[in-house]
Amino acid sequence: MKVMVLVKATEDSEAGLDPSPEFAQLLEKMGKFNEELVAAGIMLGGDGLKPSKDGKRVAFDGKSRSVIDGPFAETRELVAGYWLWEVKDMAEAVEWVKRCPNPMPGPSEIEIRPLYELSDFEEMGTPEALKRHEDLRKSLER
Incomplete structure (x- = not known):
């Protein structure tokens, strides 16, 4: 089973990178956790996302498209990072997330x-x- 694990944004993540020693320690802890995920064969991919002020949204209404510049107001609705995992079931995913260091201060x-x-x-x-979808999936795996 593949799952997307979404780290929800906070005011801290929306503020951008923090040069503090605490942030450096958090990066170290998250790096070690990612190494555990890779060693266990769980992690397929993942990254942190820059703050929404650096992003764009494209709104669709029929054939119309409009571009909305960040930042986006509802921080609690934003994503600050993600992983893509392959797990045997949701219970295994939950157990891994419970082992994760708190991703925010x-x-x-x-x-x-x-x-x-x-x-x-x-x-x-x-x-x-x-x-067609299966062929595309196989092509991406290569």
Whole structure:
């Protein structure tokens, strides 16, 4: 089972990089945790995200597109970083997250979301569409 593990943004993460010794210690702890994930064969990818002031959103309404510049107001709705993990089930993902160092100086949250698998779409997709998605997935793995 693949899961996306989302580190929710806080006021601290939205403020940007912090040159303090505490931040350096946090980077060290997170690096060690990432090494554990890789050694266990769990981590497929992941990164931290720059603050929303550096981002953009594209809003869709029918054929219309509009670009919205950051920063975005609702910090609690933003993501500050992510991992992509391969785990046997949600319980294993939860256990790994519970071992994670607090990713922020203060209170924070990490959200775990399972990814759809191609089998989830078998009843509604055409054989051609399903094959196209499977071929793309295989191409990305190479």
